Amino acid sequence: xxxxxxxxxxxxxxHIGNYFGAIKxxxxxxxxxxxxxMVADYHSLNFIQDKKEMQELIRDTVISYLxxxxxxxxxxxxxxxxxxxxxELAWIFDTITTMPYLMRAHAYxxxxxxxxxxxxxxxxxxxxxxxxxxxYDPDVVPVGQDQKQHVEYARDTAEKFNRIYGEAxxxxxxxxxxxxxxxxxTDGRKMSKxxxxxxxxxxxxxxxxxxVMSIVTDSTGDRPEYVYNIHKLFRSPAxxxxxxxxxxxxxxxxxxALIEDVDTFIAPLRARRAEIESQGDKVTEVLAQGKExxxxxxxxxxxxxxxxxxxxx
Numbered sequence: 001x002x003x004x005x006x007x008x009x010x011x012x013x014x015h016i017g018n019y020f021g022a023i024k025x026x027x028x029x030x031x032x033x034x035x036x037x038m039v040a041d042y043h044s045l046n047f048i049q050d051k052k053e054m055q056e057l058i059r060d061t062v063i064s065y066l067x068x069x070x071x072x073x074x075x076x077x078x079x080x081x082x083x084x085x086x087x088e089l090a091w092i093f094d095t096i097t098t099m100p101y102l103m104r105a106h107a108y109x110x111x112x113x114x115x116x117x118x119x120x121x122x123x124x125x126x127x128x129x130x131x132x133x134x135x136y137d138p139d140v141v142p143v144g145q146d147q148k149q150h151v152e153y154a155r156d157t158a159e160k161f162n163r164i165y166g167e168a169x170x171x172x173x174x175x176x177x178x179x180x181x182x183x184x185x186t187d188g189r190k191m192s193k194x195x196x197x198x199x200x201x202x203x204x205x206x207x208x209x210x211x212v213m214s215i216v217t218d219s220t221g222d223r224p225e226y227v228y229n230i231h232k233l234f235r236s237p238a239x240x241x242x243x244x245x246x247x248x249x250x251x252x253x254x255x256x257a258l259i260e261d262v263d264t265f266i267a268p269l270r271a272r273r274a275e276i277e278s279q280g281d282k283v284t285e286v287l288a289q290g291k292e293x294x295x296x297x298x299x300x301x302x303x304x305x306x307x308x309x310x311x312x313x
Contacts, residue, residue: 004029004175005138007038007080010057011047014064015198016262017183017191020233025142025175027069035075036136036294037065039287042080042087042128046121062283064201067273076297078290080132085298089131090124092309093157096164097127101156106149130154133172135298140175145182146190148174165308168301184229186215199230202273205263212259222248227258234261 006026008018026037039061041054048054058079065077080086102108105126111118133141133154141151151174158169182190185197192198199211217224223244231240231254247253276282306312 001032001034002139003036003137004033004140004142005036005038005133005136005172006142007040007132008061008065009040009044009047010054010061011044012057012193013060013198014201015191015193016201016230016233017185017198019068019201021144021183021191022142023065023068023070026065026075029142030071030075033140036138036297037070037075037077038132038294039065039077039079040132043125046119046125059283062286063273063276066276066282066286067202067269072286072289076290076293077286078294079287082287082291083135083294083298085135085295085302086128086131088302089135089305090128092305093127093130093161094124096160097157102126105153106146126150126153127157130157134158134169135301136294137170137301138172139170141172142175145176148176161308168305168308183233184226186211186226186230188216188226188229199262201266202270203262203266204270208262208266209259212255212262215255215258217251224251224254227251227254231258231261234258234265 006022008014008022014023026035029035039058041058044054044057048057062077066072070077102123105123107125108118108123111122129150130153133151134157141154143151151172155171158171162169185191185195186199187195187197189195189197200207203211212227212230215224215226215230217227228240228244235243243257244254247257303312
């Protein structure tokens, strides 16, 4: 089987954008690939700097993984910080990477454009992400269209290392499903926790109603596009064509229909999540199992890398 790696930063509650843009792919692909799914907690340190909050978010992410259908018997589910090779390899990559190259990264350019003071972690995150990816020799990395640069940086870094020291790394490919590459939020922009335009993946009925009723509507046409763009995640175009024709110009009715469809989709996920939360040590068990498997893969790669760079005598 070909190999796949991806991960999610534990920086807040997962939303339907995370699901349709990435996690749904994980569930579909775990039967087709040898999968490694990472909780990217070290990356989250750029955003979360509170011990209790970080611990809760890590736990929440793992429970969410399990609730949507990721199976620890089929895939390796692990925590980035449990594998020391990630930061070790990132440092080795730092030594062959220039500052002008990193200054082209989207996160750095966005922060600079907003006049924000940029931390070293934000500036340097592409090298940690390259290490995350390349340690596991994945054939594919599922990402959204807007995250394709992450895989490009990993490929560039692998090529440069291989050129300098020898063929140590496989060049991964980005796996993008175009129809769900960017999931729209309630304001029409990409759904993102930072924009506050999300529908939580395990939302209560009340939370769904609040989020859907807040969707920005456009009175210039018969179809509210922001409502429709989210709705098409849950129904086929043929079904929506009839529904939106029947309720042309009736924005409240269309939002109410969307509420029903979102709640119908989320209800079994909420139930599954509650079941997992009742299983006290489930998260600890899954991460312990994942740690051992991921550590075996990563350490074997690092032994090879240390030999290539000359620190092994």
